Amino acid sequence: MLLLAVGAGAAAVLIFSSFRPAARPGRVTGLTGATPEAGAEGAREAMYYDKLEDGLVQCRLCFRECAIPEGRSGYCRVRKNEDGRLVSLVYGAPSAVHIDPVEKEPQHHFLPGTDILCLGTVGCNFKCRHCHNWHLSQSSPGDLRVYDLPPGKVVELARERGVPTISFTYNDPIVFYEYVYDIARLAREKGVRILWHSNGAINPAPLRELLKYTDAVTIDLKGFSERAYRNSDAELKPVLRTLKIIREEGVWLEIVNLVIPTINDDPDEIRRMSRWIVENLGPDVPLHFSRFFPNYRLTHLAPTPVSTLEKAYRIAREEGVRYVTLGNLPGHEKNSTFCSGCGERIIHRVHFQVLANHIEAGGCNFCGHKIAGVWE
Numbered sequence: 001m002l003l004l005a006v007g008a009g010a011a012a013v014l015i016f017s018s019f020r021p022a023a024r025p026g027r028v029t030g031l032t033g034a035t036p037e038a039g040a041e042g043a044r045e046a047m048y049y050d051k052l053e054d055g056l057v058q059c060r061l062c063f064r065e066c067a068i069p070e071g072r073s074g075y076c077r078v079r080k081n082e083d084g085r086l087v088s089l090v091y092g093a094p095s096a097v098h099i100d101p102v103e104k105e106p107q108h109h110f111l112p113g114t115d116i117l118c119l120g121t122v123g124c125n126f127k128c129r130h131c132h133n134w135h136l137s138q139s140s141p142g143d144l145r146v147y148d149l150p151p152g153k154v155v156e157l158a159r160e161r162g163v164p165t166i167s168f169t170y171n172d173p174i175v176f177y178e179y180v181y182d183i184a185r186l187a188r189e190k191g192v193r194i195l196w197h198s199n200g201a202i203n204p205a206p207l208r209e210l211l212k213y214t215d216a217v218t219i220d221l222k223g224f225s226e227r228a229y230r231n232s233d234a235e236l237k238p239v240l241r242t243l244k245i246i247r248e249e250g251v252w253l254e255i256v257n258l259v260i261p262t263i264n265d266d267p268d269e270i271r272r273m274s275r276w277i278v279e280n281l282g283p284d285v286p287l288h289f290s291r292f293f294p295n296y297r298l299t300h301l302a303p304t305p306v307s308t309l310e311k312a313y314r315i316a317r318e319e320g321v322r323y324v325t326l327g328n329l330p331g332h333e334k335n336s337t338f339c340s341g342c343g344e345r346i347i348h349r350v351h352f353q354v355l356a357n358h359i360e361a362g363g364c365n366f367c368g369h370k371i372a373g374v375w376e
Contacts, residue, residue, distance in 0.1 A: 044091035044178055046079055048206050057086045062125045062174055063201045063238035076175040077140040078123035090121035091179045093146040095136055096170050099163060103352040105197050106288050106327055107254055108337055109373025110216045111165065112347055113354040116195060117158045119149075120170025121179070126199050128222070128232040129297040130260055137171040151182040158192050165193040165215070174202045177210070184213035200242040201234060207245055216252040216374060219243060223257070223264030224273035231263050240276070247281050252374050256288040256327070259304050259312055270312050274319035283322045284340075284372035289313060291328035310334070323372075325349075341369025 048060040055070040066074035068081040098118045124137035173196045184194045197218040289312045292304045316324045322340035330351035337347040344366040348356040358365040
């Protein structure tokens with residue numbers, strides 16, 4: 001199915017979509033008139049892996065470092081050992097392509113009010129029980145229809161539609177690293193910005209290499225305990241390491257914490273997390289607390305009480321985080337951004353729509369206080 005829409009605003013502009021499994025899964029070429037640079041099946045030799053004995057390969061991309069036998073795939077399901085070579089099965093083959101507001105990532109201090117061209121494939125290196133994109137993240141190559149969209153065509157599409165930023169999102173861009181990397185390098189040459197939204201569980205070497213061509217990152221911090229990360233079958237420490245590296249490399253960073261009842265909503269845990277952010281990343285890194293709604297394998301839980309989110313907001317501010325917002329609460333005052341100098345509302349936001357922006361030349365229009373972010 002091909003869907004076209006005009007105008008962005010608060011709603012996504014849907015270019016291509018294939019969220020439902022096709023009757024006969026396969027590639028769709030008619031939308032772009034191009035074939036992927038990787039070939040007809042979307043396979044491209046992976047970066048960051050070692051060849052072991054007996055035909056094994058060991059992926060070095062993320063913290064799992066899967067040792068993969070011939071003919072098998074790693075934990076993410078999209079990186080496969082073929083004849084002793086690790087290949088990506090989703091290169092140039094996104095299953096979702098949209099134009100969204102940048103606020104949807106969320107990014108609140110990066111070109112507010114502008115659009116982003118978003119891409120996602122199938123697969124993930126986490127298994128979050130609350131995932132609202134589970135139909136992508138928990139699918140495998142062949143489960144969904146995909147589109148022939150090589151890196152050059154992605155950048156061309158962004159430029160044709162006047163979209164300043166390409167974003168990799170929906171499922172985790174870690175697992176389609178090579179596709180992200182090649183697009184990012186080409187986008188840098190063409191003056192298009194790069195943003196990616198990730199769980200952050202990537203190894204240092206590939207992270208530092210990708211950050212060379214990255215303008216902004218949103219990291220999902222699932223909580224601040226190993227217990228919270230068990231909900232995602234993952235680990236906290238690799239994510240904290242990633243957050244530090246992003247700051248070291250000087251790339252704009254924002255953090256989102258989906259507050260889930262009984263999983264990561266303990267006030268002491270939220271306080272420890274907020275304190276760690278200030279002490280290790282600095283007070284100017286925006287922190288977004290988002291409301292959980294029942295989904296995927298956590299449909300038995302209730303939505304996060306608004307009072308829980310408001311308490312998290314107060315805790316983060318008490319610990320020195322200067323820019324805190326509440327998400328998935330359209331119309332709530334704290335969905336907007338306030339000056340850390342004078343306290344005035346400098347970006348009036350309702351959900352994903354910016355109604356007013358009082359930042360000029362990187363400063364508050366009311367008091368002149370400099371506001372950390374990427375504004376032009």
